[in-house]
Amino acid sequence: MNRKLRGESRLRMAKGESETIDSIPKQSGSGWALSRRSFFHGSLSLGLAAYPSLSRSSALAAARPVLQEDEKLYLAEAKFYEKLPHKKIKCLLCPRECVIDDRERGYCGVRENRGGTYYTLVHSRLCTFHVDPIEKKPLFHFHPGTMAFSIATAGCNVNCRFCQNWEISQVRPEQVRSYYAPPEKVTAMAVDQRCLSIAYTYTEPVIFYEYMQDTAIEARDHGVKSVVITGGYIAKEPLVELCASVDGIKVDLKAFSEEYYKQVVNGELRPVLDALVTMLNREVWTEIVYLVVPTMNDSEEELIGLSRWVKQNLGPDVPVHFTRFYPQYLMKNLPPTPVETLERAKTIADAEGLNYVYIGNVPGHPAENTYCPGCGRVVIRRKGYTVSGIYLKQGRCVGCQTEIAGVWGT
Amino acid sequence: LKGGPGRFPVANKASPFVEAMKTYRREFIRKSVGLGAVLSTGGPKISGALQAQPGKSRVVIGRGDSPGSVDREMTDQGLLDLLDRSMQSLYSKETPLEAWRLIGGAGQVVGLKVNCLAGKGISTHPRLVEAISERLQQAGVKSSDIVIWDRLNRDLERAGFSIKESGKGPLCFGNDHLGFGRELETFNAVGSLMCRTLTEICDVVINLPVLKDHGITGVTMAMKNLFGAIHNPNKYHLNIGDPYVADVYMLPPIRQKVQLTVCDAIAAQYEGGPSFMPQWTWSFNGLILGFDPVALDYTGWQIIERKRAEMGMPSLRKAGREPTYIATAADPQHRIGTCNPDQIEVMEI
Numbered sequence: 001m002n003r004k005l006r007g008e009s010r011l012r013m014a015k016g017e018s019e020t021i022d023s024i025p026k027q028s029g030s031g032w033a034l035s036r037r038s039f040f041h042g043s044l045s046l047g048l049a050a051y052p053s054l055s056r057s058s059a060l061a062a063a064r065p066v067l068q069e070d071e072k073l074y075l076a077e078a079k080f081y082e083k084l085p086h087k088k089i090k091c092l093l094c095p096r097e098c099v100i101d102d103r104e105r106g107y108c109g110v111r112e113n114r115g116g117t118y119y120t121l122v123h124s125r126l127c128t129f130h131v132d133p134i135e136k137k138p139l140f141h142f143h144p145g146t147m148a149f150s151i152a153t154a155g156c157n158v159n160c161r162f163c164q165n166w167e168i169s170q171v172r173p174e175q176v177r178s179y180y181a182p183p184e185k186v187t188a189m190a191v192d193q194r195c196l197s198i199a200y201t202y203t204e205p206v207i208f209y210e211y212m213q214d215t216a217i218e219a220r221d222h223g224v225k226s227v228v229i230t231g232g233y234i235a236k237e238p239l240v241e242l243c244a245s246v247d248g249i250k251v252d253l254k255a256f257s258e259e260y261y262k263q264v265v266n267g268e269l270r271p272v273l274d275a276l277v278t279m280l281n282r283e284v285w286t287e288i289v290y291l292v293v294p295t296m297n298d299s300e301e302e303l304i305g306l307s308r309w310v311k312q313n314l315g316p317d318v319p320v321h322f323t324r325f326y327p328q329y330l331m332k333n334l335p336p337t338p339v340e341t342l343e344r345a346k347t348i349a350d351a352e353g354l355n356y357v358y359i360g361n362v363p364g365h366p367a368e369n370t371y372c373p374g375c376g377r378v379v380i381r382r383k384g385y386t387v388s389g390i391y392l393k394q395g396r397c398v399g400c401q402t403e404i405a406g407v408w409g410t
Numbered sequence: 411l412k413g414g415p416g417r418f419p420v421a422n423k424a425s426p427f428v429e430a431m432k433t434y435r436r437e438f439i440r441k442s443v444g445l446g447a448v449l450s451t452g453g454p455k456i457s458g459a460l461q462a463q464p465g466k467s468r469v470v471i472g473r474g475d476s477p478g479s480v481d482r483e484m485t486d487q488g489l490l491d492l493l494d495r496s497m498q499s500l501y502s503k504e505t506p507l508e509a510w511r512l513i514g515g516a517g518q519v520v521g522l523k524v525n526c527l528a529g530k531g532i533s534t535h536p537r538l539v540e541a542i543s544e545r546l547q548q549a550g551v552k553s554s555d556i557v558i559w560d561r562l563n564r565d566l567e568r569a570g571f572s573i574k575e576s577g578k579g580p581l582c583f584g585n586d587h588l589g590f591g592r593e594l595e596t597f598n599a600v601g602s603l604m605c606r607t608l609t610e611i612c613d614v615v616i617n618l619p620v621l622k623d624h625g626i627t628g629v630t631m632a633m634k635n636l637f638g639a640i641h642n643p644n645k646y647h648l649n650i651g652d653p654y655v656a657d658v659y660m661l662p663p664i665r666q667k668v669q670l671t672v673c674d675a676i677a678a679q680y681e682g683g684p685s686f687m688p689q690w691t692w693s694f695n696g697l698i699l700g701f702d703p704v705a706l707d708y709t710g711w712q713i714i715e716r717k718r719a720e721m722g723m724p725s726l727r728k729a730g731r732e733p734t735y736i737a738t739a740a741d742p743q744h745r746i747g748t749c750n751p752d753q754i755e756v757m758e759i
Contacts, residue, residue: 086682088625101625101685103527109644159645170642171603175590266648329594330601 073180074125074173076210078111078118080238087116094157094206094233095271108207109172110155122153122173123211124182128202131193133385137201137229138360139287140370141319141406142248144380145387148227149190151181152202153211157233158267160254161330162293169203183211183218190224197247201229209238216245231265232272239275243282248407250287251276255297256306264296264331273309280314285407287319289360292337292345294325303345307352316355317405322346323360339365356405374402466755467702467748469709472496473758474676474695484676484695490541492697493672497545499759500670500699510549513669514614519555520546521612521667522580525619525635525674526560526569531686533569534618534674538697542616542672543580556580559607561638563587583607590641597660598743599653602640604663615668617703621675621694621710623683627651628726628733630684631710632671632703633659633746650731656739659703659746671706673698680717692717704739704747705754711736 080092087102091111098106100113110122129151134142137150154176156169163169168176181189190198198219200212205228216226227248234242243249253272254265261269279286290306292298310318322345324337342359346367349357359367363384370380377399381389391398395408472492474484484492494506501509514520522542524534543556554577560566562584563573574582588611590603608615619635626647627634633655637643640661646654659665675698681690694713700706711733715725726732739746748754 086687087685099625101683103685105644107644107647109642170645172641172644174586175641266645330596 070178070180071121071174074121074123074178076120076123078120079210080235081118083116087113089113089116089118091118092235093209093238094235095268096157096233097235105172106157108155108157108204110153110207120208120210122155122208123214124180124185125153125173125208125211126151126179126181126186127154127168127173127176128152129179129181129186129189131195132199132201133387134197134199134227135382135385135387137199137227137250138289138321138323138358139227139248139250139285140321140358140380140382141287141356141404141408142227142285143196143225143407143409144382144390146196147194148197148199148201149186149193149195149224150199150201151186151215152200152205153208154203155207156204156231157207158204158231158265160265162264162291162325162328164326164328165202166329183215186215187219187222187224190219191222195224197225197227199227199229204233205230206234206238209242213242213245216242220245231267232275233267234271234275236274236278239278240282243279243284246284248285248287249279250289251279252289252291253306254291255293256302256309257297260297264293273313277313280318286314287321289321289323290345291323291325292342293331294334294337294341296334298337298341298345300344300348303348304352307349307354310349311353316353318354319356319358319405320349320354321358321360322349324362326361343367370404372397372400372402372404375400379404466753467700467705468500468755468757469698469700469702469705470496470499471709471713471756471758472499472697472699486537486541489535489537489676493538493541493545495759496672496697496699499757500701506545507549510545513546513549513616514551516550517555518551518613519557519611520551521608521615522556522558523615523617523635523638523668524558524560524566524569524571525630525638526565526571527684528620528622528686529568530570531688532620532622532677532679532683532691534620535676536570538672538674538676539571539618542618553579554581557607557611558582559584559605559612561585585638595661595663598657600640600646600657600661602642602658602661604661605639605641608639608667609663612667615664617668617671619671619673620678621673621698621713622679623681623690623714623726624651624731624733625683626731627655627735628731629707629711629714631673631698631707632700633707633735633739636664636668639664650734652733652735653738653744655733655735656741656744656746659739660744665746668703669701671698671700671703673706673710675710675713678714678717680714680721681723702747702754704736704749706747707733707736707739708749708751709754709756 082090082092084090089100091098091106096107100106102113102115105112111118111120131147132150134146134148154168154171154173159170205212219226225247228246229250232251258269261267310320322342324342326336327334339362346357346359355373359365368382369378372379374397379391379397392404392408396403472495474488474492497506497509501512503509522539524539526533539558546556547553558580563586566584571582575587585605585607588606590605591609594601595604617632617635619631622630624630627650636659640658675694675696677691678694679691698706698710736749740749
């Protein structure tokens with residue numbers, strides 16, 4: 001910054017800089033502009049997904065906010081809230097139960113009280129979308145080898161210090177570039193790209209609940225499935241209703257201690273455990289990811305507690321993925337998780353009697369494969385997000401006929 | 411702002427404040443009785459000295475002549491006189507311009523961070539901002555080097571400001587105009603992107619909060635107003651804002667650039683904030699000035715507690731929202747200022 005510039009001159013300069021940063025050629029025919037950063041992000045993802053023409057990611061929209069008139073496109077009254085005196089409201093979507101004054105927003109940053117009526121600001125308001133392998137979610141027992149049309153809006157109802165997508169999850173919708181994509185449009189894009197499912201992912205889909213639910217219903221009418229990639233921090237009533245519309249849920253169980261949830265996640269463990277039980281009771285296919293953060297949630301005691309709780313409350317057939325942490329966002333003071341730590345976690349969970357325990361974010365590790373709990377042979381072979389062999393017949397091991405839990409299709 | 415340059419007389423003469431100061435010492439004992447009533451809940455001690463007491467944080471409580479209902483707020487001239495008196499007291503200067511000339515430096519851009527969330531009812535008054543802007547210009551700041559800002563253009567407009575993103579005269583716009591930077595600023599429990607208005611446009615900031623209750627954080631004044639400089643304020647209302655309010659104030663662009671707080675207490679609110687609730691608003695008819703935001707917030711908090719007690723309402727502690735972040739801001743990790751009454755010199759004028 002040239003310190004001699006006057007206020008107005010600095011303003012012009014600041015605006016000019018952002019134009020330069022964000023002025024990337026538009027995709028022909030699409031009308032969607034990419035920033036250099038978003039183009040880079042998108043390219044990374046698409047290298048894995050092999051659909052390079054489809055990637056869009058958002059960048060912080062420095063001097064290009066959504067116009068006020070555009071905002072109306074994304075506005076819809078929220079489904080779960082209670083009106084309080086003096087134009088206050090209480091949000092009932094997640095266990096946080098924010099009490100929100102007029103013209104204020106909840107913790108998620110995407111729901112706003114306007115004159116005593118509560119609105120979501122992100123219905124049909126995508127900030128990013130990609131075509132991903134279902135293994136990237138990860139969902140290993142849900143139609144392996146298929147693609148998921150993956151979407152997100154801005155916002156999140158927790159604030160994990162290790163978030164890898166904080167640039168879209170920890171911002172307000174007007175701080176990222178938005179794309180108008182109503183449920184029918186998302187469904188059409190998924191069908192067009194031959195995706196078996198739509199994945200609500202990247203940020204926290206609970207906070208775009210209405211949009212997710214409307215899209216799932218629309219997609220089901222067109223033969224497209226829906227999977228939810230969530231932290232599971234959701235109230236029971238909306239969860240029960242959601243379970244009727246979706247086909248699979250992956251829950252990021254961040255730790256097995258309330259202290260960790262308080263200090264690192266800014267959330268609570270108990271409601272997440274309750275949500276997992278509800279998912280089981282509603283018979284929605286569920287898998288668990290546990291991001292192992294060195295020294296923070298990797299003690300033997302905690303891993304044993306987790307494994308026993310899963311077996312006792314959800315059963316031995318719920319897949320558990322122990323994934324590798326990489327330093328991100330507000331937690332750059334720790335190293336990546338040693339592979340030995342992940343292997344120790346798997347050993348503990350195996351010993352506690354869980355049938356499907358995986359190691360994630362370590363491409364090529366043998367614990368990416370699915371092994372038959374009956375005979376021990378590989379029934380699904382994976383490397384990274386690529387499935388190289390499926391040795392199942394009607395959901396059973398081709399070797400010993402043991403039924404493998406999951407959603408395998410016809 | 412509707413008023414143009416020259417609306418207010420140049421403030422480089424000693425009158426009328428010099429005359430006022432002659433009577434200040436004589437009046438001090440009487441005034442201190444009144445302030446004792448304001449701060450009777452163990453508030454800061456009072457000093458009548460013109461020069462700041464060594465090591466103490468001075469907080470000036472300027473009061474208008476005729477407190478009344480909110481509908482009968484002070485006149486423009488009354489407001490200007492109050493601003494002048496308050497600034498001279500804070501800076502221990504004979505004339506208003508001597509004080510204003512100490513803000514910023516040659517060619518520096520001065521930001522005026524207002525608080526407009528609650529609309530016209532309980533936001534920073536445009537008249538006050540206009541008076542400050544005028545005095546800054548008289549002190550040598552170019553009109554185009556004055557930037558009035560808050561979270562959103564629409565908030566500013568609802569509070570009575572006119573958006574002005576280019577041209578001559580003070581500029582006025584929300585963070586939605588320029589957006590936020592790309593690098594995280596972090597301290598303790600917070601990590602935020604800073605608005606570019608603060609980081610790239612302003613050299614110096616005068617913080618212009620409002621004296622009011624806050625339904626989550628207890629009170630909102632100097633420190634809390636800087637939530638308007640970050641991209642994710644919704645994340646930092648947990649635990650009554652403790653330690654988040656203090657942590658946000660520690661972010662380097664804020665610590666380095668905010669030079670002065672002028673809290674608009676013409677109208678104040680003791681319950682139901684931050685939204686405007688007219689049934690809980692009263693005419694405090696004053697301004698609260700200070701360099702130390704912790705001392706100022708502590709002093710303002712005591713004023714609100716006193717009003718709540720007067721109106722038969724429970725203390726903020728009993729209401730479950732005692733603003734403990736104020737003490738956190740004074741702890742060894744933060745050291746933003748002091749909330750020790752023995753270390754605060756409150757000057758009521």
